[in-house]
Structures are given as C-alpha cells and as structure tokens.
Amino acid sequence: MEKKTTVASSFCLLLLCVAAFAVAEVLAAHHHRHHHHRRRNDGSMKFFVLGDSYVDTGNIRKSVSPSWKEPYGITFPGKPAGRFSDGRVLTDYLAEYLGLRPPVPYALRKEANISEVEKGMNFAYGGTGVFDTLVSEPNLTTQIDFFQQLVEQEKLYAKGDLIKSSIALVSVAGNDYATHMVKTGNGSEDLAEFTKSVVKQIAVDLRRIRDLGVPKIAVTAVEPMGCIPRLTSLLSYQNCSESLNLASVFHNQVLRQNVEQLNKESNNSAFVILDLYDAFSSAINPQKDRQGNTTFRIDEPLKPCCVGVSSEYSCGSVDESTGAKKYNICSHPERSFFWDTVHPSQNGWHAVYSSLKSSLHQLYS
Numbered sequence: 252m253e254k255k256t257t258v259a260s261s262f263c264l265l266l267l268c269v270a271a272f273a274v275a276e277v278l279a280a281h282h283h284r285h286h287h288h289r290r291r292n293d294g295s296m297k298f299f300v301l302g303d304s305y306v307d308t309g310n311i312r313k314s315v316s317p318s319w320k321e322p323y324g325i326t327f328p329g330k331p332a333g334r335f336s337d338g339r340v341l342t343d344y345l346a347e348y349l350g351l352r353p354p355v356p357y358a359l360r361k362e363a364n365i366s367e368v369e370k371g372m373n374f375a376y377g378g379t380g381v382f383d384t385l386v387s388e389p390n391l392t393t394q395i396d397f398f399q400q401l402v403e404q405e406k407l408y409a410k411g412d413l414i415k416s417s418i419a420l421v422s423v424a425g426n427d428y429a430t431h432m433v434k435t436g437n438g439s440e441d442l443a444e445f446t447k448s449v450v451k452q453i454a455v456d457l458r459r460i461r462d463l464g465v466p467k468i469a470v471t472a473v474e475p476m477g478c479i480p481r482l483t484s485l486l487s488y489q490n491c492s493e494s495l496n497l498a499s500v501f502h503n504q505v506l507r508q509n510v511e512q513l514n515k516e517s518n519n520s521a522f523v524i525l526d527l528y529d530a531f532s533s534a535i536n537p538q539k540d541r542q543g544n545t546t547f548r549i550d551e552p553l554k555p556c557c558v559g560v561s562s563e564y565s566c567g568s569v570d571e572s573t574g575a576k577k578y579n580i581c582s583h584p585e586r587s588f589f590w591d592t593v594h595p596s597q598n599g600w601h602a603v604y605s606s607l608k609s610s611l612h613q614l615y616s
C-alpha cells in the first residue's frame with residue numbers, strides 16, 4: 252500500500268510532463284559494428300515486430316510523423332526512412348542478432364520483394380499502445396489482427412513454418428501511460444489499477460501471438476520513464492525523476508509476474524522479457540555498468556541530440572513559410588544516448604543492445 256501511494260502521487264506531480272511526452276510521440280554508424288549472429292538460423296527463421304516507435308521502421312504515415320522528415324535517419328540509412336532516430340533502432344539490432352535484415356514494414360509490404368516479406372514483417376506503429384492513444388494509428392490489438400489476417404486469410408505465413416522457426420519482438424514502452432494522464436487529466440488515483448489493466452492487456456496480446464504459432468516472443472519491460480528528456484528538461488537534463496521511474500518499476504514487476512504465469516501455462520519458455528529498464532539505466536549511468544567499464548562514449552546521457560530552437564518547435568520542425576530549420580543537432584550524435592526528446596539515438600540503441608545481448612540467448616532456448 253505504501254508503495255502504491257508514492258508512485259501515484261509522484262505521477263500526479265509530473266502530469267504535465269507526462270502529457271508532453273505523449274504529444275512528442277504524436278508529433279513527433281559510426282559505432283556500428285557488424286557482429287553477425289547467424290546461430291541456428293538455417294534461412295527459415297522469420298522475425299515479426301509489433302508495438303510502438305521504439306521498433307517502428309516505417310509504418311507510421313509520412314503525413315503525421317517527423318520520423319519521415321530530416322534530420323531523422325541522417326546516420327542510417329542516410330535519409331529519413333520512418334525510424335524515430337538518427338539511425339538504427341532496436342528492431343535493426345535484434346534483426347542483426349538473428350542474422351536477418353530488418354523485416355519489411357507492414358504498410359510498405361506491397362512495394363517489397365516477396366523474398367523479404369517471407370522472412371517476416373514489422374507491424375509496429377509509432378505512438379501506439381495496447382490501448383488507444385492520442386494517435387490514430389493501429390493499437391497492438393489491431394496490429395495482431397493484421398498479422399492474423401496474413402496467417403489465416405492470406406496464408407502468407409504457414410502456421411507450421413511459424414512454429415518451426417519464428418520470433419516476435421513486442422515493444423510497449425509507455426504511450427498508454429502518457430495517454431492515461433492526458434485523458435484523465437489527473438489519473439493519479441488509479442495508477443496501480445491502470446498498470447494492472449495495461450499488463451493484463453499485454454498478456455492477452457502475447458497469448459494471441461503465441462496462438463498464431465510463434466514459439467518465442469520477446470516483450471520489452473518499460474524503460475525508466477523518468478529519464479525521458481521531455482521530462483528531465485525541467486531538471487536541465489541533469490537528473491531522472493526517480494519517482495516517475497518507480498512507475499516503470501511497478502509496471503515491470505507486474506509484467507514479470509504475468510509473463511511467469513504465461514510461461515507456466517505453455518510448459519516452455521515462450522516468453523522472454525527484454526529489460527529496457529536495466530539497459531537504459533546502465534547506458535545512462537555508465538559508472539553502474541556491471542563490468543565496471545564503459546564500452547560506449549556517451550556525453551551528457553540525458554540530453555537529447557536534436558531539439559527545437561524553442562519550446563514551440565521540436566526535432567524536425569521547419570518554419571512553415573520560409574522552410575527554415577527550427578531545430579539544432581548536437582555536434583556528435585554518435586556520442587549521444589537520446590536522439591530527440593523521447594527516443595534513443597543509434598548510439599543509444601547500440602548501447603542498449605550491448606547491454607541486452609547477454610540475455611538474448613533465451614531467444615534460442
């Protein structure tokens with residue numbers, strides 16, 4: 252009970268910041284080394300991705316998203332391509348680990364090479380959650396409907412093939428919480444209850460993906476939400492909001508319990524948690540790195556690399572009449588952790604991936 256109250260009231264204090272976080276989502280190579288992990292991939296492996304902007308690689312519509320505007324994509328692939336980063340995102344690193352190319356975005360499947368489509372698909376849309384958010388993009392339920400349609404109606408993927416060799420990555424990184432705060436205008440009262448409803452829905456969704464035939468499903472634990480630059484800007488990007496991070500900790504505790512339960516009922520370890528909380532934390536606090544060593548050079552880890560010139564602008568903004576850029580980019584994106592006020596840069600994701608790597612063998616067990 253004690254803990255519940257703490258989490259709830261601190262969330263309330265940061266209400267406005269959380270709202271801004273949601274809005275940012277709505278409006279909103281150098282270190283790249285080629286470690287190929289072609290373990291146990293005989294070419295039949297299929298990779299499916301669902302969720303939000305942490306894994307979207309081009310589904311969100313061009314008209315509604317900065318991810319299709321400069322300077323997004325400047326590091327990779329060299330131009331805006333629908334990723335919420337200067338370069339690679341979690342999807343790209345996971346694909347690399349599996350020895351695959353990042354799967355074709357669902358929205359672009361008609362233009363894609365069938366030999367690529369056969370290897371999997373990315374159904375993730377930036378700004379979405381398990382429930383409806385402030386964006387009108389497909390929620391997780393609808394994304395799974397798309398997947399199911401391809402399996403059951405279009406027979407693009409045979410269930411037998413999926414069961415043999417496929418992996419799904421599901422990212423649910425916090426848009427539900429941001430939306431909850433905006434919609435309730437308060438929301439502090441029932442944060443614990445709301446968390447349980449979010450996780451309950453995640454469990455329903457994970458079960459559906461498993462029932463489509465996917466034998467291994469990785470789901471993200473939420474990152475430390477209190478470290479998102481949109482929120483830490485109030486603290487001059489110096490400190491995370493520890494109290495808001497408690498909301499992440501609570502979500503992750505409930506998630507862990509539910510995933511354990513799911514694994515019990517399926518008699519195997521179908522579900523694996525990718526701990527973004529831990530991975531973000533060790534990148535942001537390199538001194539806490541388990542090896543006592545910092546692999547990545549990260550300057551001012553809480554400071555976003557690309558920001559609007561003033562509060563009414565954000566990364567990617569241009570002046571409507573003159574077309575002049577209304578954002579600034581840091582001089583070394585390759586040393587940043589955050590690219591914009593919500594999303595990690597390629598360097599950030601690479602650091603996160605390095606930290607997650609030791610747990611990725613579970614995808615094959």
Ligand SMILES: *[C@@H]1O[C@H](CO)[C@@H](O)[C@H](O)[C@H]1NC(C)=O
Pocket residue numbers: 364365366367
């Ligand atoms: C499709 O991809 C395969 C393998 O990457 C390639 O050989 C082929 O030329 C591609 N086809 C088209 C139409 O792009």
Ligand SMILES: *[C@@H]1O[C@H](CO)[C@@H](O)[C@H](O)[C@H]1NC(C)=O
Pocket residue numbers: 381382383390391392393452
């Ligand atoms: C997801 O979106 C669909 C279509 O808009 C809606 O009918 C459904 O209620 C939503 N699901 C959840 C869990 O919010």
Ligand SMILES: *[C@@H]1O[C@H](CO)[C@@H](O)[C@H](O)[C@H]1NC(C)=O
Pocket residue numbers: 263436437438439440
């Ligand atoms: C939030 O809602 C509760 C109960 O409805 C109310 O007592 C409280 O004053 C509200 N807080 C704010 C900041 O509006």
Ligand SMILES: *[C@@H]1O[C@H](CO)[C@@H](O)[C@H](O)[C@H]1NC(C)=O
Pocket residue numbers: 486489490
């Ligand atoms: C940030 O944290 C440090 C150390 O925990 C503390 O000394 C400092 O006052 C904090 N700064 C802000 C702006 O809260």
Ligand SMILES: *[C@@H]1O[C@H](CO)[C@@H](O)[C@H](O)[C@H]1NC(C)=O
Pocket residue numbers: 516517518
């Ligand atoms: C799990 O194992 C039990 C006992 O071995 C069996 O009865 C049950 O059908 C299994 N459940 C699944 C989902 O495989």
Ligand SMILES: *[C@@H]1O[C@H](CO)[C@@H](O)[C@H](O)[C@H]1NC(C)=O
Pocket residue numbers: 542543544545
């Ligand atoms: C840290 O990394 C450097 C260079 O890779 C290595 O020489 C050193 O032994 C490492 N230190 C620790 C404490 O692991």
